[in-house]
Amino acid sequence: MKVLVTGGAGYIGSTVVSALAEAGAVPVVLDSLVQGRAEFAAGHSLYMGDIADVGMLDRIFAEHPDISTLMHFAARIDVEESTRLPSLYYRENLCKGAALLEEVLRRGVRRVIFSSTAAVYRGGDGSRGLPEDAPTEPLSPYARSKLMFEGVLSDLCAQFGASAVALRYFNPVGADPALRSGPYKPDPSHILGKLTGLAAVGGGEFVINGDDYPTRDGTPVRDYVHVWDLARAHLSALNYVNGAGPGCTVVNVGSGSGVTVREFVDAFMAVTGLPLTVRVGGRRPGDTAGAYADTGQAESRLGWRPERSLEEGIRDALAWEERFRAGGQGVARREERPAWG
Ligand SMILES: NC(=O)c1ccc[n+]([C@@H]2O[C@H](COP(=O)([O-])OP(=O)(O)OC[C@H]3O[C@@H](n4cnc5c(N)ncnc54)[C@H](O)[C@@H]3O)[C@@H](O)[C@H]2O)c1
Numbered sequence: 001m002k003v004l005v006t007g008g009a010g011y012i013g014s015t016v017v018s019a020l021a022e023a024g025a026v027p028v029v030l031d032s033l034v035q036g037r038a039e040f041a042a043g044h045s046l047y048m049g050d051i052a053d054v055g056m057l058d059r060i061f062a063e064h065p066d067i068s069t070l071m072h073f074a075a076r077i078d079v080e081e082s083t084r085l086p087s088l089y090y091r092e093n094l095c096k097g098a099a100l101l102e103e104v105l106r107r108g109v110r111r112v113i114f115s116s117t118a119a120v121y122r123g124g125d126g127s128r129g130l131p132e133d134a135p136t137e138p139l140s141p142y143a144r145s146k147l148m149f150e151g152v153l154s155d156l157c158a159q160f161g162a163s164a165v166a167l168r169y170f171n172p173v174g175a176d177p178a179l180r181s182g183p184y185k186p187d188p189s190h191i192l193g194k195l196t197g198l199a200a201v202g203g204g205e206f207v208i209n210g211d212d213y214p215t216r217d218g219t220p221v222r223d224y225v226h227v228w229d230l231a232r233a234h235l236s237a238l239n240y241v242n243g244a245g246p247g248c249t250v251v252n253v254g255s256g257s258g259v260t261v262r263e264f265v266d267a268f269m270a271v272t273g274l275p276l277t278v279r280v281g282g283r284r285p286g287d288t289a290g291a292y293a294d295t296g297q298a299e300s301r302l303g304w305r306p307e308r309s310l311e312e313g314i315r316d317a318l319a320w321e322e323r324f325r326a327g328g329q330g331v332a333r334r335e336e337r338p339a340w341g
């Protein structure tokens, strides 16, 4: 089975590319490299181009007429940036995404897997798992662009008789356990990126953004899902759309349990043995007490369950970070990227 993977040189897309190849499918990557790393797609067909470049799509489908499935990861993903540059997010994630979708459906693709986000939900209070029919209330242009695209996907699938799954990811953590790719952005703001940054310099101070939330220890709850489990969920979604009728199904992908910030930091210290100094600071603007996924649909519809623990996610992230910082195998600098495609 041949799968067109947009954004396949990015963090999650590249992990799914590895999982697809391991499962015997053939990924064909389309990525502009506005983010991502060409070397993450090493060994696979990589077309360096924009998802809205019709000429590039002509070429890809001429060279791979047997592409049957689209996995659409390519997007701008910075929530804060989206509040400053909403037009960029609606153009990239919504307009270009819709144009791409129509082009591939016109070329005969009838199965689509889309990367959506738990950020479409109204912020929870951390006390219960969110099912897919929980109220949506995206708080940023990024999250709105994702929810709007889900609507486009549903409508175009009905028009073309295609079947799709929109996977709403909770918080991905970790790296490909075989260390073929992983998080690569400098100065990450997310919790595990901050902690691995401290580990790289042998310790330091970690600031908890507020401990006055209505949760069990006062710090926000999130659902951290190992990126390899997330990749496996895409393989399960692929099986599902192969047998499904026309339409779009929304499925949460999370670990199914909530972890507070304090619990996360404790887990990190237990895994690393690092003596971090933990200080409680003020709330981060826009933060919510949080939520975790009700994974009932993922299990009943896709037959998928998370398998990896938070500790494995932390260990894999650390191992990847060490290799990445050392400029390890396959990691080239930007200007050394081969002009594949
Ligand atoms: N990382 C997360 O925490 C998270 C959470 C929920 C959902 N998601 C979704 O998962 C998907 C992948 O996220 P990621 O973390 O791997 O991000 P990423 O930035 O690492 O990967 C995105 C990839 O898309 C490519 N791209 C962007 N715009 C493009 C365009 N117009 N044409 C071609 N390629 C383009 C980039 O070059 C990059 O390689 C995104 O759709 C994102 O919204 C991510």
Ligand SMILES: O=c1ccn([C@@H]2O[C@H](COP(=O)(O)OP(=O)(O)O[C@H]3O[C@H](CO)[C@H](O)[C@H](O)[C@H]3O)[C@@H](O)[C@H]2O)c(=O)[nH]1
Residues within 6 Å of the ligand: 079, 117, 119, 171, 172, 189, 190, 191, 192, 194, 207, 208, 209, 210, 220, 221, 222, 261, 284, 287
């Ligand atoms: O130094 C830090 C970093 C984070 N946190 C807290 O840790 C929790 C998780 O924060 P993250 O930034 O890791 O994750 P968020 O759920 O806030 O979501 C953000 O990161 C996600 C990736 O994990 C997605 O990209 C999402 O779209 C983006 O808003 C939050 O309460 C945050 O305030 C701290 O206390 N201190």
